[in-house]
Amino acid sequence: MTMDMTFLGTGSAYPSPHRGASALVLRTDGECWLFDCGEGTQTQLMKSQLRAGRITKVFVSHLHGDHLFGLPGLLCTVSLNTNPDPQQTLSCVEIYGPRGLRHFLRVTLGLTGSQLLFPYAVHELEPTTDQSPEEGHLSPEATAECGPLHPQEQPGRTIPLNVSNDCYHLFEDKKFVVKAFRLFHRIPSFGFCIQEQDRPGRLKTEVLRELGLKPGPLYGRLKAGEPVTxxxxxxxxxxxxxxxxxxxxxxxxxxxxxxxxxEGPLRLCRGADILVHEATLGNEHREKAVDHGHSTPDMAAAVARACCAQRLVLHHFSQRYKPCSLQKEGDEDHVSELKRQAEEALKDSGIEVTLAEDFLTLTIPLRR
Amino acid sequence: MTMDMTFLGTGSAYPSPHRGASALVLRTDGECWLFDCGEGTQTQLMKSQLRAGRITKVFVSHLHGDHLFGLPGLLCTVSLNTNPDPQQTLSCVEIYGPRGLRHFLRVTLGLTGSQLLFPYAVHELEPTTDQSPEEGHLSPEATAECGPLHPQEQPGRTIPLNVSNDCYHLFEDKKFVVKAFRLFHRIPSFGFCIQEQDRPGRLKTEVLRELGLKPGPLYGRLKAGEPVTxxxxxxxxxxxxxxxxxxxxxxxxxxxxxxxxxEGPLRLCRGADILVHEATLGNEHREKAVDHGHSTPDMAAAVARACCAQRLVLHHFSQRYKPCSLQKEGDEDHVSELKRQAEEALKDSGIEVTLAEDFLTLTIPLRR
Ligand SMILES: [Zn+2]
Ligand SMILES: [Zn+2]
Ligand SMILES: [Zn+2]
Ligand SMILES: [Zn+2]
Known part of the structure; x- marks a missing residue:
């Protein structure tokens, strides 16, 4: 199964002509999962090689506008480009994010009279009170769901923290287990762990031969985990x-x-092939970064090290950092300096550091 | 007083890399009034010569997403670029639009924890039931304003239709009178008429001389409309x-x-220097255009003719029409054909036709 990740926006706070607002797509066998959807994501998608119509799931890390304001428009545009085939029921777009997301979509789609050709469901993660300063907590009234479901909305789940393993169980299917975990930010924020199911090991052909089993359908059944008589x-x-x-x-x-x-998140992310972490500002601005609920390359590197990731990908850069391609000699803030700082912090760890840029695609090869 | 108009998005339905979603700025003496704010408007603004921080008023024609989804993000970004000067109270951004807009902003800014450095007020126009098919009416529950004002929100007015002159009185100051009027669309839609106050005529210097009045401060008082003894x-x-x-x-x-x-709107718009009208599809698609609540060049021309406008500017083109600069020989849909159709309809009228394109600026010269 092919697996790759494309960054559609790597800027923080707002979209600019040189860095889109937060959004990235994880693609497996043509199916696209969208992580965050800042304003302009639909236009970034059109500029990329990806097809918006292939988005089946959306994950919203937190409700800040630079991660969310593009979502209503994206859903509308995907719908406009959907072929209304009466023979085929379109599958439900599953949307995961913090409490409040359901109300946000209901109101934005509802007031704008937006009808979608496909159903959607919003599954809300219940934050805990220690995920942000008190001023970042949503008042209960703010998410008191006034009004009925949107015509295309299907009831979604409310997912509480599983205190035994310190994470949120989003879903599991034949290919993946997806969980979320808690982050500290100005408002409650979440990380997502996408764990591909293990693949069965190779068949021991010698043992099979000794048992008198010849290549054929029985091999497939054994590989699929079924006993054979x-x-x-x-x-x-x-x-x-x-x-x-x-x-x-x-x-x-x-x-x-x-x-x-x-500690749950570190256990969950242990040995990740790729860990995508924000690095809004350089190490020299650590105090300001932390004040705003953000991280520096040092801080991102510490997380990558703590969970023994294989590769750390930095994104969500302050708009003061121009993309490498636009950087000029005299510029004060070099995004490459953020990479250097993370590499410095990770030297001797064997963890590779990558700077994300808009439209960068990383392939995630099969293990072994 | 200088006066110009810059188109930031001329595409219909959704923003694309070659046409932004609806937005245009009317600028007078450096002050910017924004008309509609589709997704990506803030990025288009950054690419233009205009300064987002100069936006003092916003007018939203209707609540469709391609005219609205950029507004919460635009307000946040303007705020981020505002200098928090404790010595200076920032003036209130006045926002005008259909009923429902207040709730839209309250929910989108509220759930995303967006704090603005300036106050804002939403003045809502009450639509009438004949502005759209019944399915386009907002249910009363959809705009039942749950929850308190946003921390930076100031109470706004609710403006009903003035049945005596068939329009909405938005405001009047020393420079302008601004009114709105009703349009028929899939959901209630409005037009805006910005009427500059008349300037006093030239002084009759001979009469003044006969009266024994010499150039000086008294001339200024007379010109300002004051009697002089x-x-x-x-x-x-x-x-x-x-x-x-x-x-x-x-x-x-x-x-x-x-x-x-x-008939009120035609009276109101009579003799307009510029009439900006949508032309989503060519005349050959009239039925489809009307089905979707849109116009063709013929229909736009008829409005321009009915109110004896001096210049008709077409915008809001289906994304099938590429900008002239990207148009290729073999392309089926030529935006220049829309211009030709409007010109055909207006021949012998003396009304000039202009095709808007993203970033086109039109200056509106003083009369006489
Ligand atoms: Zn952010
Ligand atoms: Zn944030
Ligand atoms: Zn439109
Ligand atoms: Zn519309």
Whole structure:
């Protein structure tokens, strides 16, 4: 299964002509999952090689406008480009994000008279009170859901923190387990861990031969985890004939934060193939960064080290940092300096550092 | 007083890399009034010569997303670029638009924890039921204003239709009278008429000389409309010494529509220096255009002719029409054909036709 990640916006606070507001797409076998959707994301999508119509799930890390203001428009435009095929029921777009997101979409789509050709559901994560300063808590009235569901809205779940493992269980299917975890920011923010299911190990062909099993459909059943009964009545368990499972890939995408809450997230992200972390400002602006609920390359590197990630990808740069391609000699703030700072903090760790730029695509190869 | 108009987005339905969503700025002496604010308007503003911080008033023609989804982000970004000068109270940004706009901003700014450095007020126009098909009416619950004002929100007015002159009185100051009027669209839509106050006529210098009045401060008082008493007791009325007033300029900007409601708007827009009208699709797609609440060049021309405008500016083009600069020989849909159609409809009328393009600036010269 191919897996890649494309950054559609790597700027913080607002979109600018040289850096879009936060958005990235994780693509597996043509299906697109969108992480955050700042204003202008739909236009960035059109400029990319991705197809907006392939978006099946959306994950919103937190409700700041630079991560959210593009979502109503994106849904409308995806719908405009959807072929209304009466023969085919369009599948539901699943949207995950903090409490308040459901109300946000209901009001923005509702007041603008936006009808979608597909259903959507919003699954809300319940933040805990320690995810932000008190002024960042949403009042209960702010999310008191006045009014009925949007005509295309399907009821969504409300997902509380699982205190036993310190994370939120979003969903699990044959290919993936997706969880979320808590971050500290000016308002409650979340990170997402996308864990690919392990693939069955290779078949031990010698053992199979000894058992008298020839290549054919039975091999497939064993590989799929089913026991097989031989003609002589002997039951062959898959574990007898399969090598160790090949671990699935793990991608962790963190929202804006000045810290990760608790130990659960580090356990969850342990050994991630890719850890995407914000680095809004350089180390020399640490105090300002933390004041605003943000991180520096040093802080991002510490998280990558704590969870033994293989690769740290930095994004969400202050708009003062121009993209490398536009950087000039005399410029005061060089985004490459952010990379250098993270590399410095990670030297001898073996963790690779990558600077995200708008439209950068990273492929995530299969393990082994 | 200088007066110009810059188009920031001329595309319909959604923003694309070659046409922004609806937005235009009318600028007078450096003050900017924004008409509609589709997604991406703040980025278009950054690419233009205009300064977002100069926006003092916003007018929203209707609540469709391609005219509105950029507004919360624009307000946030203007605020980020505002200098928080404790010595100076920042003036209130006045926002005018249909009922529902107040709730839209309260919810989008509120849920995203957006604090602005300036106050804002939303003045809502009450639509009438004949401005759209029934499915376009907002239910009363949709705008039942749950929750308190946003911390930076000041109470706004609710402006009903003035049935005597068939329009909405928005405000009047020394420089302008601004009114709105009703349009028919899929949801209630409005047009805006910006009427500059007449300027006093030239002083009749011969009459002044006969009266024994020499150039000086008294000339200024007369020109400002004040009577002046001479040493001999004679009272000079301004009307005695001023030529006829020079009429102010008139700019009319219509929202999406398939028709103008009633005769009031035509009277109001009579003789407009500039009439900005949508032309979403070419004449050959008239049925489809009307079905979607939109106009063709023929329909826009008819409105311009009915109110004897001096110049008709077309905008809000379907995204199928590429800008002239990107148009290629083989392209099926030529935006220049829309201009030709309007010109055809207006031949012998003396009304000039202009195609708007993103970043086009039109200056509106003083009359006479
Ligand atoms: Zn952010
Ligand atoms: Zn944030
Ligand atoms: Zn429109
Ligand atoms: Zn519209």
């Amino acid at each position: 031989l003609e002589n009545g002997r039951v062959v368990e898959p574990s007898e004939v399969l090598e160790e499972a090949i671990p699935g890939r793990k991608v962790c995408i963190l929202g804006d934060c000045s810290s990760v809450l608790g | 001479l040493e001999n007791g004679r009272v000079v009325e301004p009307s005695e010494v001023l030529e006829e007033a020079i009429p102010g300029r008139k700019v009319c900007i219509l929202g999406d529509c398939s028709s103008v409601l009633g």
